[in-house]
Amino acid sequence: MQDKRVENARERVIESISKNMDIYSVTPSVGRLYGAMFFEKEPMTLDEMKDKLQMSKTSMSTGVRTLIDLNMVDKVWRKGERKDLYEVKSDWYQTFTDFFCIHWRKGIEMNRDACKESIAELMEVLDGDITNEDKNKAIEDLEKMSYALGYYEWLNKVVDLFESRKIFDVIDEEE
Amino acid sequence: MQDKRVENARERVIESISKNMDIYSVTPSVGRLYGAMFFEKEPMTLDEMKDKLQMSKTSMSTGVRTLIDLNMVDKVWRKGERKDLYEVKSDWYQTFTDFFCIHWRKGIEMNRDACKESIAELMEVLDGDITNEDKNKAIEDLEKMSYALGYYEWLNKVVDLFESRKIFDVIDEEE
DNA sequence: CAGTACATACAGAAAAAACTGTACAAACTA
DNA sequence: TAGTTTGTACAGTTTTTTCTGTATGTACTG
Numbered sequence: 251m252q253d254k255r256v257e258n259a260r261e262r263v264i265e266s267i268s269k270n271m272d273i274y275s276v277t278p279s280v281g282r283l284y285g286a287m288f289f290e291k292e293p294m295t296l297d298e299m300k301d302k303l304q305m306s307k308t309s310m311s312t313g314v315r316t317l318i319d320l321n322m323v324d325k326v327w328r329k330g331e332r333k334d335l336y337e338v339k340s341d342w343y344q345t346f347t348d349f350f351c352i353h354w355r356k357g358i359e360m361n362r363d364a365c366k367e368s369i370a371e372l373m374e375v376l377d378g379d380i381t382n383e384d385k386n387k388a389i390e391d392l393e394k395m396s397y398a399l400g401y402y403e404w405l406n407k408v409v410d411l412f413e414s415r416k417i418f419d420v421i422d423e424e425e
Numbered sequence: 426m427q428d429k430r431v432e433n434a435r436e437r438v439i440e441s442i443s444k445n446m447d448i449y450s451v452t453p454s455v456g457r458l459y460g461a462m463f464f465e466k467e468p469m470t471l472d473e474m475k476d477k478l479q480m481s482k483t484s485m486s487t488g489v490r491t492l493i494d495l496n497m498v499d500k501v502w503r504k505g506e507r508k509d510l511y512e513v514k515s516d517w518y519q520t521f522t523d524f525f526c527i528h529w530r531k532g533i534e535m536n537r538d539a540c541k542e543s544i545a546e547l548m549e550v551l552d553g554d555i556t557n558e559d560k561n562k563a564i565e566d567l568e569k570m571s572y573a574l575g576y577y578e579w580l581n582k583v584v585d586l587f588e589s590r591k592i593f594d595v596i597d598e599e600e
Numbered sequence: 601c602a603g604t605a606c607a608t609a610c611a612g613a614a615a616a617a618a619c620t621g622t623a624c625a626a627a628c629t630a
Numbered sequence: 631t632a633g634t635t636t637g638t639a640c641a642g643t644t645t646t647t648t649c650t651g652t653a654t655g656t657a658c659t660g
Binding site: 270 | 433434441463464466521531543546550583592595596
């Protein structure tokens with residue numbers, strides 16, 4: 251009887267987590283898996299997940315892999331256990347900063363490289379003999395790209411702040 | 426002749442931006458639209474976008490709406506112009522913090538509410554007459570939820586740091 | 601070694617998302 | 631007012647993603 255309410259309370263949180271995991275570019279299904287694993291006391295096997303979520307084992311396998319790639323879940327080893335065991339990483343603060351850093355760093359890097367390459371190309375073009383129209387266009391684009399580059403540098407510093415864990419000092423001081 | 430290289434340089438950056446806009450949960454198409462608008466000197470009309478990207482006007486309309494909802498693009502008004510005009514918001518730093526704050530705040534809020542509600546429910550259950558098994562389960566879940574709640578509070582402070590623009594001071598000091 | 605349990609690669613089915621063309625409403629023009 | 635122009639709602643199509651069942655390779659067990 252009571253069991254319902256306990257179950258219900260847990261389910262509410264799982265569902266909420268599931269819904270909001272899109273911030274991590276993850277399907278609600280994978281989000282629900284994460285939520286379920288979070289509340290499980292012991293590390294889970296794929297079969298337990300399958301039973302819990304009423305989905306195919308294949309989905310559990312790929313879902314868990316997704317979560318591992320996101321640094322949100324660990325594979326754990328236990329003596330005498332044949333099945334693979336998985337559990338949610340316990341440090342959410344670390345999980346957050348990891349995710350944030352990995353994803354933003356990658357995006358920044360790619361855009362920065364593209365900008366740098368294009369800036370070099372435009373500089374070269376400006377050195378040569380070109381029409382006024384092209385020249386103006388090149389100069390305008392150069393300005394835009396320089397702005398972007400400056401922004402990416404700044405963003406990199408933000409990521410540094412998290413990666414170096416200095417963010418924790420900053421937030422602490424706020425109190 | 427030269428035109429090719431100038432065009433090429435611009436296209437490289439647009440393509441890179443397009444690819445990395447998935448961080449903002451946006452389609453490459455919408456990302457490309459954003460990139461194209463970024464380099465356009467003047468605000469663009471839907472028809473210009475359609476010609477530029479070789480896509481339907483409907484797609485441009487919905488794409489622009491998406492970007493406006495993300496606070497990345499503004500509708501601008503110009504005397505004597507019948508068509509709607511749109512341009513990329515010029516302050517990328519603001520765009521970043523806006524996006525970050527809006528999305529994370531929403532996710533935090535929802536999860537926090539769910540946790541609070543469930544915590545209250547579990548407390549109530551614990552007050553009543555229940556089996557030991559249920560009691561233990563409730564206590565364990567309460568612990569998990571309390572941890573989550575603490576994390577969400579912390580994350581809220583991180584968002585505050587960006588929203589209040591204090592992050593700019595923090596990064597400046599780093600130099 | 602044969603037999604079993606397990607995870608996952610793969611192909612196909614189901615579901616969701618993106619994109620387009622048409623149609624229509626609102627705003628403007630003459 | 632009638633005639634344009636413009637943006638978007640909507641339905642249908644195409645593309646992409648998610649999910650499942652089967653099949654296979656690997657590792658363990660006796």
